[in-house]
Amino acid sequence: MPKLICQEATKFKKCIEAITNLVEEGVFKFRQDGLYFKATDPSQIAMIEFIMPKDAFEVYEFENQNAGIDLRYFLQILSRARAKEKLILELSESTLHITFSNKTKRTFKIPLLDIAAQELPDPKIEFTAKAKLNAGLIQDALKDASLITTHVLITLNPEGLTISANSNKGETSTFCSKENLAMLETNSQAVAMFPLDYLQNILKAAPADSEITLSLATDAPLKVAFSLNQAKVVYYLAPRIEG
Amino acid sequence: MPKLICQEATKFKKCIEAITNLVEEGVFKFRQDGLYFKATDPSQIAMIEFIMPKDAFEVYEFENQNAGIDLRYFLQILSRARAKEKLILELSESTLHITFSNKTKRTFKIPLLDIAAQELPDPKIEFTAKAKLNAGLIQDALKDASLITTHVLITLNPEGLTISANSNKGETSTFCSKENLAMLETNSQAVAMFPLDYLQNILKAAPADSEITLSLATDAPLKVAFSLNQAKVVYYLAPRIEG
Amino acid sequence: MPKLICQEATKFKKCIEAITNLVEEGVFKFRQDGLYFKATDPSQIAMIEFIMPKDAFEVYEFENQNAGIDLRYFLQILSRARAKEKLILELSESTLHITFSNKTKRTFKIPLLDIAAQELPDPKIEFTAKAKLNAGLIQDALKDASLITTHVLITLNPEGLTISANSNKGETSTFCSKENLAMLETNSQAVAMFPLDYLQNILKAAPADSEITLSLATDAPLKVAFSLNQAKVVYYLAPRIEG
Structure with missing residues (x-):
């Protein structure tokens, strides 16, 4: 199974919070060079672009896969991470496997959402x-x-x-x-x-x-x-x- | 404009809390020798007398002015004070200017209330x-x-x-x-x-x-x-x- | 009056919490060798057995007395214990006297409940x-x-x-x-x-x-x-x- 390992689960959780503060669900793109997310909020007043490069991970083995995620639920689960636990994310066809690993191994399996990624161009603004x-x-x-x-x-x-x-x-x-x-x-x-x-x-x-x-x-x-x-x-x- | 500067805004806030625990609005008297406040609570079961002498302030430039204040609102604003910020109070005819100053300068302007100061005698009690x-x-x-x-x-x-x-x-x-x-x-x-x-x-x-x-x-x-x-x-x- | 003294009131409170997490009222048995409590929760899904030996107390003077206690109320009172306060429990016919003692002496008197102790056998289970x-x-x-x-x-x-x-x-x-x-x-x-x-x-x-x-x-x-x-x-x- 495609796999991602983060040295510190609690730090990854902080990153995902930045997204959930604006949107409730969306599609993560696991590209070869890193993890991407881009979406507008439901009322289309704000847009977020999130990039976490491959280098940020201890292990990063993906090849252009997409995963529709209920972000609030994902964050609830990530909030269960304890200090010093590693995070392992694995992707099967319809399920995201989330594992916190230290002395114990705690695993969650949550269903992927069947949603399409938004194709959003970068805004063209001439900032002064x-x-x-x-x-x-x-x-x-x-x-x-x-x-x-x-x-x-x-x-x-x-x-x-x-x-x-x-x-x-x-x-x-x-x-x-x-x-x-x-x-x-x-x-x-x-x-x-x-x-x-x-x-x-x-x-x-x-x-x-x-x-x-x-x-x-x-x-x-x-x-x-x-x-x-x-x-x-x-x-x-x-x-x-x-x- | 008449002006008052407090070295530590958070300390001044603590003092104002002592008043708001009993009354919701009232008249501050900015006398030459310091800041006075005296009022009964709405049900007249309790009375508070508050005196902050001129010496407690870094700058204190007032000459017998009164200011009717919504105390709850004043406290909400004072609660925005951060550690190490100075407090500057200035009084114009119908407005109180509240400034927190350190690296940034944060200013609030709130309308004065049109209320009369209560003239309350000191209770005469023979304490035993x-x-x-x-x-x-x-x-x-x-x-x-x-x-x-x-x-x-x-x-x-x-x-x-x-x-x-x-x-x-x-x-x-x-x-x-x-x-x-x-x-x-x-x-x-x-x-x-x-x-x-x-x-x-x-x-x-x-x-x-x-x-x-x-x-x-x-x-x-x-x-x-x-x-x-x-x-x-x-x-x-x-x-x-x-x- | 029969009497019990605990070196640290806050520690005794922790023990009583273990009981109140399951049951709301019950009968403490002050036996010669220590304090006993045994009860099932109202829906009889769980049972608790609590034993605090005589040695755990600084003073323990009881001779087979029972006391029906409103545990939630008892815990509310024990929660008023401050660090370094001793706890003194005394039992009169219909009242429990609870005293926290350090520089001040704070006493509560609460009525005993007229309830019978549950006679519960130990479950016989062959654990594997x-x-x-x-x-x-x-x-x-x-x-x-x-x-x-x-x-x-x-x-x-x-x-x-x-x-x-x-x-x-x-x-x-x-x-x-x-x-x-x-x-x-x-x-x-x-x-x-x-x-x-x-x-x-x-x-x-x-x-x-x-x-x-x-x-x-x-x-x-x-x-x-x-x-x-x-x-x-x-x-x-x-x-x-x-x-």
Whole structure:
């Protein structure tokens, strides 16, 4: 049976969380060079692209196989991983075998879903501003905003990053100057509004002290990219354009 | 704009908790010598007096201004403070500006409430007994009592402090001898009954290992006083007198 | 008054938890050689036998007395014990006196229940297999199984221990080879099915790193035994036999 072995099951679980925060089921592509996943959320407001290269695994023996997975259920099972357990994934025609192995060997067999992979092109966006910063900074700004309203305005200009929100309950804004950003690339101002709950879900899997990259253009989709162990996660989120 | 700066926003938050445990809205008085708050709870069973002297602040620039505040909302916002952030409060005519400042600058603007300050005289009570002790001791006794009933009897006499409760579910009592009190001043016995939930709310903000002062007289209001960082908090609680 | 003193109230509480996980009320027998408790759960699927020898107590002065106790309520009160507090139990005709003593003395008096002790013979079962292992291993296997279904199959054979479950949601199994068991005694295979919730309740009180003993025979009751501080706890659980 095609097989994949991960040194640390708990780390793999963290990666899968990044996907389940946005979508509930989907098709994993076990390509020769690594594990791929790409899907939009049910309301098509956000898209996730997930790549975990072959090198991230201790053993990786697959040849272009697809597996439709109930992600919530998969995550429930991965959440049973204990520290120091290895993860072994094996694929038979209609079943995914999940094994946690250390002193004991704990195995789950779950049925594959009969769903087709979404064929999604990469969004073509001309980003005009880009910044690198700690995930915790944005996570805090979003929690602040959640006290006020359900949407936030993200602004990047040569001075720095601003995340703001307002409603009849008041206003809030977080400002991070360019000196406190890990990187800032922009000549002009880019500004767009996004739904708070989506942004929170997108950033949920990023550790507070990890570095994320934001790419922005006025009234265009936001791109959020970060690394999780050896996996690369990229999200695109549609802006809310007020009529 | 009149301005106040606190070295540690999280400490200021702890102080405001002591107020919100009893009342939901009220008027802060920014006097020249410090921050004052005094109010009764909605059912007028308890009163809180809060004083935070000018010295407790890094910057304190006010001249006898009042600000009506939705305390629950204020606390929600103060709860967003992170370790090592400074707090800046500024007052414009109808708005309170709350800023947390460290590497980022996070600002909230909330509308002031149009309410009048309560003019409350200090209760005139001739206390006949007084004790100092760890807050945790009473907090434990109150949790014990909550397994039995909704009111507790507090007794101070030359032997020590007793907190007791009884109902058809059984009885409970906590006794702390004068040797285990930090201070005890009384020649006779003072005893009164108080509602458990009020006592629990009053003591909620006191750290378990902090020292509180109880002043008691038979069937008279209880006075509970303690310090929180550099603020002084005093509560008065009406007794329940059985007919 | 007959009296019992425990050096550490919190440890005694742990022991009583092992009982309340299965039954809500019952009769403690204060015999000359120690504290006994034996009861079946309300649906008579499981039985618990609890013995805490006289030696486990600092003071133990009883002479064949019985006390009917509301165990849930008793546990609520024992849960109020703090670190380093002694426990004193005293028995008057209709009341149990529970005292936690350290710097303060906190006393509860609760009414005894007027119930008769169950006279339960020890089950006569010829076990064909026996194993010793860490509680955590089974606790994990049961949590795994709870993702799949409500019953588990326990198998002991000369190779080791297997705990498995299956339903239309998939399958799971935990295998622990004889090398990873602390002890294994069997010549043949013993296998029986048990309700998951009962097993979880039975194992709830056992610390994950404590050693438990399983005794098994095909389609016969399971015996689970472990020590809690100086108390000995034995459970019997009826198998589910599919028609």
